[in-house]
Amino acid sequence: MKNRDIAIIGSGLVGSLLSIYLIKKGHKVTVFDRRPDIRTIQFSGRSINLAMSNRGWNALHAVGLEEEIKKIAIPLYQRAMHVNDQPVYFQKYGKEGEAIWSISRGVLNRRMIDLAEAAGVKFKFNEKVWDVNLPEAKIYTGETEKSEWKAYTFDHIFGCDGAFSRVRHKMQRRSRFDYSQDFIDVGYKELTIAPDENGNHKLDKNSFHIWPRGKFMLIAMPNLDGSFTCTLFLPFEGDVSFETLTTEEKAKDFFKEYFPNVRKEIEDLTKDFFKNPTSAMVTMKCFPWTYWDKVALVGDSAHAIVPFYGQGMNAGFEDIFVLNQLMEELGDDWEAVFKAYEKERKPNTDAIAELSYRNFIEMSKKTADPNFLLQKKIEKHFAKNHPDKWIPVYSRVTFSDKPYSDALHIGDEQERIMKEIMKIPDIESKWDSKEVEEKILSYL
Amino acid sequence: MKNRDIAIIGSGLVGSLLSIYLIKKGHKVTVFDRRPDIRTIQFSGRSINLAMSNRGWNALHAVGLEEEIKKIAIPLYQRAMHVNDQPVYFQKYGKEGEAIWSISRGVLNRRMIDLAEAAGVKFKFNEKVWDVNLPEAKIYTGETEKSEWKAYTFDHIFGCDGAFSRVRHKMQRRSRFDYSQDFIDVGYKELTIAPDENGNHKLDKNSFHIWPRGKFMLIAMPNLDGSFTCTLFLPFEGDVSFETLTTEEKAKDFFKEYFPNVRKEIEDLTKDFFKNPTSAMVTMKCFPWTYWDKVALVGDSAHAIVPFYGQGMNAGFEDIFVLNQLMEELGDDWEAVFKAYEKERKPNTDAIAELSYRNFIEMSKKTADPNFLLQKKIEKHFAKNHPDKWIPVYSRVTFSDKPYSDALHIGDEQERIMKEIMKIPDIESKWDSKEVEEKILSYL
Numbered sequence: 001m002k003n004r005d006i007a008i009i010g011s012g013l014v015g016s017l018l019s020i021y022l023i024k025k026g027h028k029v030t031v032f033d034r035r036p037d038i039r040t041i042q043f044s045g046r047s048i049n050l051a052m053s054n055r056g057w058n059a060l061h062a063v064g065l066e067e068e069i070k071k072i073a074i075p076l077y078q079r080a081m082h083v084n085d086q087p088v089y090f091q092k093y094g095k096e097g098e099a100i101w102s103i104s105r106g107v108l109n110r111r112m113i114d115l116a117e118a119a120g121v122k123f124k125f126n127e128k129v130w131d132v133n134l135p136e137a138k139i140y141t142g143e144t145e146k147s148e149w150k151a152y153t154f155d156h157i158f159g160c161d162g163a164f165s166r167v168r169h170k171m172q173r174r175s176r177f178d179y180s181q182d183f184i185d186v187g188y189k190e191l192t193i194a195p196d197e198n199g200n201h202k203l204d205k206n207s208f209h210i211w212p213r214g215k216f217m218l219i220a221m222p223n224l225d226g227s228f229t230c231t232l233f234l235p236f237e238g239d240v241s242f243e244t245l246t247t248e249e250k251a252k253d254f255f256k257e258y259f260p261n262v263r264k265e266i267e268d269l270t271k272d273f274f275k276n277p278t279s280a281m282v283t284m285k286c287f288p289w290t291y292w293d294k295v296a297l298v299g300d301s302a303h304a305i306v307p308f309y310g311q312g313m314n315a316g317f318e319d320i321f322v323l324n325q326l327m328e329e330l331g332d333d334w335e336a337v338f339k340a341y342e343k344e345r346k347p348n349t350d351a352i353a354e355l356s357y358r359n360f361i362e363m364s365k366k367t368a369d370p371n372f373l374l375q376k377k378i379e380k381h382f383a384k385n386h387p388d389k390w391i392p393v394y395s396r397v398t399f400s401d402k403p404y405s406d407a408l409h410i411g412d413e414q415e416r417i418m419k420e421i422m423k424i425p426d427i428e429s430k431w432d433s434k435e436v437e438e439k440i441l442s443y444l
Numbered sequence: 445m446k447n448r449d450i451a452i453i454g455s456g457l458v459g460s461l462l463s464i465y466l467i468k469k470g471h472k473v474t475v476f477d478r479r480p481d482i483r484t485i486q487f488s489g490r491s492i493n494l495a496m497s498n499r500g501w502n503a504l505h506a507v508g509l510e511e512e513i514k515k516i517a518i519p520l521y522q523r524a525m526h527v528n529d530q531p532v533y534f535q536k537y538g539k540e541g542e543a544i545w546s547i548s549r550g551v552l553n554r555r556m557i558d559l560a561e562a563a564g565v566k567f568k569f570n571e572k573v574w575d576v577n578l579p580e581a582k583i584y585t586g587e588t589e590k591s592e593w594k595a596y597t598f599d600h601i602f603g604c605d606g607a608f609s610r611v612r613h614k615m616q617r618r619s620r621f622d623y624s625q626d627f628i629d630v631g632y633k634e635l636t637i638a639p640d641e642n643g644n645h646k647l648d649k650n651s652f653h654i655w656p657r658g659k660f661m662l663i664a665m666p667n668l669d670g671s672f673t674c675t676l677f678l679p680f681e682g683d684v685s686f687e688t689l690t691t692e693e694k695a696k697d698f699f700k701e702y703f704p705n706v707r708k709e710i711e712d713l714t715k716d717f718f719k720n721p722t723s724a725m726v727t728m729k730c731f732p733w734t735y736w737d738k739v740a741l742v743g744d745s746a747h748a749i750v751p752f753y754g755q756g757m758n759a760g761f762e763d764i765f766v767l768n769q770l771m772e773e774l775g776d777d778w779e780a781v782f783k784a785y786e787k788e789r790k791p792n793t794d795a796i797a798e799l800s801y802r803n804f805i806e807m808s809k810k811t812a813d814p815n816f817l818l819q820k821k822i823e824k825h826f827a828k829n830h831p832d833k834w835i836p837v838y839s840r841v842t843f844s845d846k847p848y849s850d851a852l853h854i855g856d857e858q859e860r861i862m863k864e865i866m867k868i869p870d871i872e873s874k875w876d877s878k879e880v881e882e883k884i885l886s887y888l
Contacts, residue, residue: 175724176724178625178626179625180625180626182624236620
């Protein structure tokens with residue numbers, strides 16, 4: 001295989017992992033980022049902790065990084081549901097030993113850049129790409145849009161520059177480029193629960209903590225230092241919203257009323273609430289993802305999703321895993337690799353976008369609709385008795401490497417069956433009966 | 445009302461009509477266009493003739509331009525369907541006297557600019573807007589993106605700069621801006637049928653001519669000079685497509701095989717085919733359309749649609765009509781006007797986008813699916829006997845000023861009814877029976 005001179009735009013998680021894949025193949029790799037080196041700065045307070053699951057680990061495993069990264073991850077075996085006036089209850093994620101792994105985005109990103117640099121990748125920080133010449137694989141960088149620009153020419157360029165990608169932006173101005181960005185009307189804010197005086201976690205360390213409150217929700221994921229990174233999801237506008245929580249007093253009352261078991265943290269939470277920015281969430285889809293054999297989008301730049309399935313990074317890492325497989329199959333024919341890559345990935349990333357959006361809708365309903373809760377209870381009961389016949393969508397997405405589009409498709413099929421089941425007269429009282437079980441079996 | 449200093453970006457149909465509305469209200473109006481004055485140049489060969497219908501005329505009427513513009517328009521009372529090996533057959537568009545009006549885009553645009561200039565609007569051609577400061581209603585123009593820029597500040601800015609609007613582009617980079625662009629896999633090319641030796645139309649002048657061929661289609665609309673502007677809609681890729689028609693020989697064979705009754709024009713059509721560009725078609729949606737009381741998008745910049753309902757310009761003109769009504773209702777509160785404008789128009793332009801896209805799908809099926817043709821026959825038959833009970837969607841869109849969203853909604857309802865009707869056993873033989881008529885009545 002011919003060694004190439006490759007540029008990666010973006011030194012985030014996807015950019016840095018891709019750089020490791022490519023340098024290990026013998027290519028020359030330069031990573032550009034408009035921001036300073038994340039290892040030299042305080043990481044911004046706008047991140048949701050990552051939940052690494054099967055697809056992410058697969059991609060790390062293939063370049064021998066799984067064990068290294070597991071050292072900075074904490075396994076979460078269950079959800080811890082915090083419902084007011086009830087004891088915390090736990091829901092296992094999967095089968096024995098199945099877990100999602102909590103990792104701080106900043107910690108992971110720094111480690112990945114260290115590893116990439118050690119492998120020979122060259123990083124150019126504080127260098128913003130303003131324009132891309134797609135057919136010539138040429139990028140232009142500079143201080144400002146109107147300042148003198150520097151031009152670099154490469155054999156190939158990868159746009160790993162996130163949901164608001166500059167590389168995609170250039171592709172987007174071409175004819176016949178499909179594109180959509182859809183924001184949800186809920187925003188989020190990062191908050192922190194500090195370690196206790198001994199440096200330990202104040203809540204169960206191996207759980208994903210959720211305070212579901214209908215239209216809003218608080219979650220918490222553990223960090224190595226004993227703290228939790230919390231995320232408050234809250235509507236931008238409306239009764240209880242970012243728009244209305246304008247004073248410290250109101251914010252305090254809000255935490256007191258809705259999250260009584262984090263009462264001790266209220267001072268910190270309130271401080272964070274006004275210190276940290278409110279972020280928006282978007283679903284972004286586009287096509288094509290590639291330009292000839294010259295340019296390809298990978299990760300969020302090709303498919304940004306809302307975070308309610310914890311699959312954003314996992315989907316991006318799987319892009320790389322698939323790209324690598326195709327490079328091994330198709331060798332030096334980069335145009336064929338790029339065409340096959342976008343063709344294979346597009347339906348799957350569309351599927352995880354849809355599933356993530358549905359999870360957002362579902363989470364708002366979860367505590368409110370008794371029918372929905374009953375349906376979930378029946379599914380769970382059946383799956384327990386017939387684990388081979390009913391694999392929940394969550395497991396297909398999180399603990400498997402089968403295509404996301406299969407998970408979506410089979411999930412729709414399960415939903416169709418459950419619609420029929422829920423029509424059974426008096427289903428409330430016989431939800432765990434032999435009759436219901438037989439009925440479900442008859443549909444499968 | 446306070447007189448304002450207003451910029452309109454784009455001197456197309458919507459921009460120039462809006463300028464006339466605003467100058468008549470006493471505002472100062474400057475129109476910027478990156479292109480040269482259309483009155484001084486040969487108009488490009490990439491236009492589909494316009495079909496002005498009710499909504500467009502309403503908007504012209506309200507500023508007293510209807511009669512003036514009717515002078516350059518030709519009424520079309522019917523479709524003329526050209527099916528191979530059959531005589532041409534005619535389908536009336538609506539009731540007696542109802543027509544759509546064929547206008548050449550270039551001719552109309554020139555006239556509108558003349559009228560605007562005469563009313564006192566100032567035009568700045570060849571001046572491209574590179575950046576917009578939204579909160580300050582400031583625009584920056586210049587030779588190139590990197591050259592020295594000139595800054596202008598206004599009270600309000602209207603982005604009438606089309607589907608690839610620079611003004612919207614600036615709004616799009618903000619958070620929580622929803623946006624989508626979806627291209628269809630069919631392109632189009634402008635072709636011309638010249639007048640006969642006496643300067644007369646070679647085909648019936650008062651018809652919209654259609655050669656439906658399943659996956660592709662030719663249409664022709666008359667011009668004042670005796671010519672027809674034709675548009676060939678053809679897939680970009682595939683068996684019969686722009687991709688495969690690469691030589692004059694192939695293009696000639698194509699016209700000969702599929703459009704035998706324009707055989708005499710083949711030399712001209714073939715020449716045009718290689719002279720004129722192939723254009724793509726896009727559905728573009730976005731929201732919001734306005735920024736405070738400072739900036740508003742009007743026409744294609746806010747909602748671009750595929751041309752298969754002939755409503756692109758009509759929808760843009762209706763935007764202006766509605767904006768004007770709201771200005772009269774709400775007076776000097778521009779923020780309220782802008783908010784009400786986007787709220788009222790958005791569901792309607794979404795509806796016409798959907799209807800236009802469906803018409804594209806429908807046109808591909810029309811000649812192929814006997815069930816579809818039978819259904820249309822039944823609807824027509826019923827509508828004729830019960831004109832008060834069944835107004836076809838086409839008439840609601842074209843010959844009414846009722847909201848597009850009503851047309852879509854009622855059309856869906858009609859479709860639901862017809863689905864049931866088509867299930868009637870032996871419907872092929874009793875489609876015009878009393879039984880079927882009664883059945884439809886029972887659903888209404």
